[in-house]
Amino acid sequence: MRNSGERGPFLIIGGTGKTGRRVADRLRRSGQDIRIAARSAPTRFDWFDEATWEAAVSGAAAVYLVDAQDERAAERMRVFAPFAVKHGVTRLVLLSARGWEDSGDPGMLATENALKGSGADWTILRPTWFMQGFTEDETLCAPVRAGEVRLPSGDGLEPFIDAEDVAEVAAAVLTGEGHQGRTYALSGPRPLSIGEAVAEIAKATGRTVRYTPVSEEEYVAQLVKDGLAVDHAAFLARLFGWIRDGEDAHLSDGVQQVLGRPPRDFTAFARRAAAAGAWND
Ligand SMILES: NC(=O)c1ccc[n+]([C@@H]2O[C@H](COP(=O)([O-])OP(=O)(O)OC[C@H]3O[C@@H](n4cnc5c(N)ncnc54)[C@H](OP(=O)(O)O)[C@@H]3O)[C@@H](O)[C@H]2O)c1
Known part of the structure; x- marks a missing residue:
């Protein structure tokens, strides 16, 4: 498991939302150093204000990403991911959605692809509702x-x-090994x-x-x-x-794969x- 002393804080973008809040709670409870980022968080991060990015990524080695959640999300990720890598981030974990894969919508899949081309270790989580x-x-x-x-x-x-399962999977992927380059479909x-x-x-x-x-x-x-x-x-x-x-x-077994237990x-x-x-x- 990564140790905050060695690797810097875990940056949680969207850390005030349904999953980010839970990811932050889990990491904090396991003794990790965390940095919660969002427009309303103490570390102000706005996908549409690049002046807020450097302070957020500074010193962080791993990032949980809730994207910009509109039609500009892929473009923002294409700019942010290399920026983060340039500033020392080595691991990116993206909250995507399972429907994207099935709909075959190239606009939506573009956000995932932006991550894959960044040079960081990446993992993609595709949960259901x-x-x-x-x-x-x-x-x-x-x-x-x-x-x-x-x-x-x-x-x-x-x-x-359950968003608790999404968060538990995200925390495991952020802190553990063996998840690089993996895309996990997660359902109840x-x-x-x-x-x-x-x-x-x-x-x-x-x-x-x-x-x-x-x-x-x-x-x-x-x-x-x-x-x-x-x-x-x-x-x-x-x-x-x-x-x-x-x-x-349909059901997906990502929770079982990552956590070794049913959702x-x-x-x-x-x-x-x-x-x-x-x-x-
Ligand atoms: N809801 C579902 O059932 C479901 C299922 C599968 C996948 N998803 C995916 O989950 C994602 C949403 O994640 P969530 O449910 O954990 O979050 P959420 O509860 O929707 O909260 C959104 C988070 O993003 C932050 N945020 C919004 N706009 C931002 C901006 N411009 N810059 C920086 N931060 C911003 C918000 O904080 P501030 O407002 O303070 O910035 C908040 O922390 C979406 O991408 C969606 O596709 C959702």
Whole structure:
């Protein structure tokens, strides 16, 4: 395992988000030196403000990367990855997504390719949908709290993954050996429909929460009425349509490969989140 004294801090870009926060917690608990970077973090890092990059990468040997999350992500990575290598970074671990591979979208795969051409040791993590969408993304969490989840995902199945597993895999890859040049597809242990996931939450909380399938048009109209930009609403509708069409239902064994154990199940997630009051009013 890398030792902070020998190798400098682990830089966690997106370290205030769903996975980055958990990666940072895990590394900190195992005694590693960490540096959390984001626009709102003490180490200010902005993908679109290169003046913030040097202080973030300075002295770091390994970096966890949540990308810029828009259509400029690949271009930003093509600039950032060689910059980081030039400043002494030797290991880059990118949070990607499993759907990218299956959709064959060259624009999305370009971010991964930017990493591969950087000269650093690289590892790519391609998870499915996070269970924590139901607790930490307002567009999903608020409807659960209100008692009705209306989504255009029909009865399609998704093997939701616990963000704790993504973080545990990321921490293992950042600190361990044997993961260089590997791409890990990460899923939860079983595919669930949104209806089944909502039923698990209802059971864990003892509240009435129901799922109502709607069309993509209805969903977009509702989100826009709630104040979301049309483009963002259409993007979310496409993601849920991806689930409806059964494109993402298959399982992947990346958690088992890296951690040597099966991934955490949705029932345990729902119980834990309910006990923590995630869906309380
Ligand atoms: N949600 C899912 O189910 C799912 C599934 C598979 C893959 N993914 C992938 O996961 C990624 C999101 O990761 P996450 O869920 O861990 O994060 P998240 O909870 O979405 O938070 C985003 C993080 O990125 C930072 N950030 C946003 N814009 C930034 C910018 N311009 N410069 C620097 N930092 C910026 C945010 O902090 P500040 O706002 O303070 O900058 C925050 O720390 C996306 O790339 C997505 O494709 C998500």
